[in-house]
Amino acid sequence: MTQSTSNAAAIGAASGASAKRGFWSSRMAFVLAATGSAVGLGNIWKFPYITGENGGGAFVLVYLLCIAVVGIPIMMAEVMIGRRGGRSPINSMRILTERDKLSLRWRWLAGVGVLASFLILSFYSVIGGWAVSYVGTAASGALSGQSAEVIGAIFSGLLGDPGKLLIWHTVFMALTMAVVVRGLRGGLERAVTILMPALFVLLLLLVGYAMTTGYFGQAVSFLFQPDFSKLTTEGVLVALGHAFFTLSLGMGVMMAYGSYLNKNVSIAKTSVLVSVMDTGVALLAGLAIFPIVFANGLEPGAGPGLIFQTLPLAFGQMPLGSLFGTLFFVLLVFAAWTSAISLLEPLVEWLEEQKGMNRLVSTLGAGGLCWLLGIASILSLNEWSGFAPLGMFAAFEGKTVFDLLDYLTANILLPLGGLLVAVFVGWFMARQALENELSLRGPWFTLWYGVLRYVTPVAVAIVFIYNLV
Ligand code: PHE
Numbered sequence: 001m002t003q004s005t006s007n008a009a010a011i012g013a014a015s016g017a018s019a020k021r022g023f024w025s026s027r028m029a030f031v032l033a034a035t036g037s038a039v040g041l042g043n044i045w046k047f048p049y050i051t052g053e054n055g056g057g058a059f060v061l062v063y064l065l066c067i068a069v070v071g072i073p074i075m076m077a078e079v080m081i082g083r084r085g086g087r088s089p090i091n092s093m094r095i096l097t098e099r100d101k102l103s104l105r106w107r108w109l110a111g112v113g114v115l116a117s118f119l120i121l122s123f124y125s126v127i128g129g130w131a132v133s134y135v136g137t138a139a140s141g142a143l144s145g146q147s148a149e150v151i152g153a154i155f156s157g158l159l160g161d162p163g164k165l166l167i168w169h170t171v172f173m174a175l176t177m178a179v180v181v182r183g184l185r186g187g188l189e190r191a192v193t194i195l196m197p198a199l200f201v202l203l204l205l206l207v208g209y210a211m212t213t214g215y216f217g218q219a220v221s222f223l224f225q226p227d228f229s230k231l232t233t234e235g236v237l238v239a240l241g242h243a244f245f246t247l248s249l250g251m252g253v254m255m256a257y258g259s260y261l262n263k264n265v266s267i268a269k270t271s272v273l274v275s276v277m278d279t280g281v282a283l284l285a286g287l288a289i290f291p292i293v294f295a296n297g298l299e300p301g302a303g304p305g306l307i308f309q310t311l312p313l314a315f316g317q318m319p320l321g322s323l324f325g326t327l328f329f330v331l332l333v334f335a336a337w338t339s340a341i342s343l344l345e346p347l348v349e350w351l352e353e354q355k356g357m358n359r360l361v362s363t364l365g366a367g368g369l370c371w372l373l374g375i376a377s378i379l380s381l382n383e384w385s386g387f388a389p390l391g392m393f394a395a396f397e398g399k400t401v402f403d404l405l406d407y408l409t410a411n412i413l414l415p416l417g418g419l420l421v422a423v424f425v426g427w428f429m430a431r432q433a434l435e436n437e438l439s440l441r442g443p444w445f446t447l448w449y450g451v452l453r454y455v456t457p458v459a460v461a462i463v464f465i466y467n468l469v
Contacts, residue, residue, distance in 0.1 A: 040339030042246040047282040052300030055230025066243035082258025089252030113251030116413035122373035129168030138325035143312040177367040206288035219290035241410035250417030426453035
């Protein structure tokens, strides 16, 4: 295959079976698309609130460790499977197992991922909807100069109104489906080039503002001074699960993107770059948010509403706040959107390949089902807030549908998917193939291989056993 220069072939003409496959127009294009998938609500919405809930420093340290010893090696493994297989995740797995005469059951590894992406997208879209609705709220000036109480009330007003939530969830899902139905084309690639750096700059601006609150030092020690007495075993599982979630691992997204990656690109360097950028955005979000939390006497463990209750306060007090606030939520929507697209894409691709549906039908079908399931998450924020479907099990006590979906995907399915990837690549694929594919210098290869074979599976297994038994 020759290198295609067309962007269309790059991201989206993804349905391996029918479309002529090409490669990313450049290494940068892959980095941008993978970063677009990785950077999303996980970094800006989820990371700060789970850090707050789990007591700060010690949790952040475990999370960083998980990125380094579990996340990066698995990202490399996933990208490699994709590039070697050159198809959609399930079929790439099939090709690799056939070539090495391994059990075909391995392709269910990609199946776990497709299920996880479906479940994640259902609630991801609801949160994406919050972000969409805040674009309007910020633009209307309703947030400027308001007290923490008023801003808190605006947020609870949104969560308490299933009708409004449904509208915004629908808008977000429609945006996602609109892109997936057409294949992602070059527009996305170009948009990411501009919007990702813009998001970065805006976050830096917010951190700058946070420094003026007088509570920056307190936030830095909250985030970076580990106090292990605050860390629970569940906290460790959450940190591990979040490493997978935030890097878009354990579900074949990176396999799908890797399948378009040119042979001469270094998988290791690229994976490290994407992971570092993703982690950077999360840490910046934390540094922007926690000074505002402390300055206003808010609760770090406030839960999923944290950014929607803190950042508007900052925007409300800074010059041109409505403008910056609007811009921020636009960029947040965009970050969430590129992630949501990467969640829907593998599912649609699988329906096309497996069930022979055309792209329109498969997008409508998969997106429509996700949308429908999303309604359960919406209701669990209000009408069903006291409904804990699996409440009879101690581990799930008090968890609403929304909490359960989050728990099941991030803390169970993604680490499980990642564990299987590590075992498959570390123990079943031929070492020679890995060496060829990665072309790393000796010691680096040994390090990666050792970590993937021993450290990653053992770490994931231990965390699992502690929490689930
Ligand atoms: N990584 C995305 C985020 O942090 C979420 C995501 C998970 C996207 C899994 C794709 C696959 O928001």
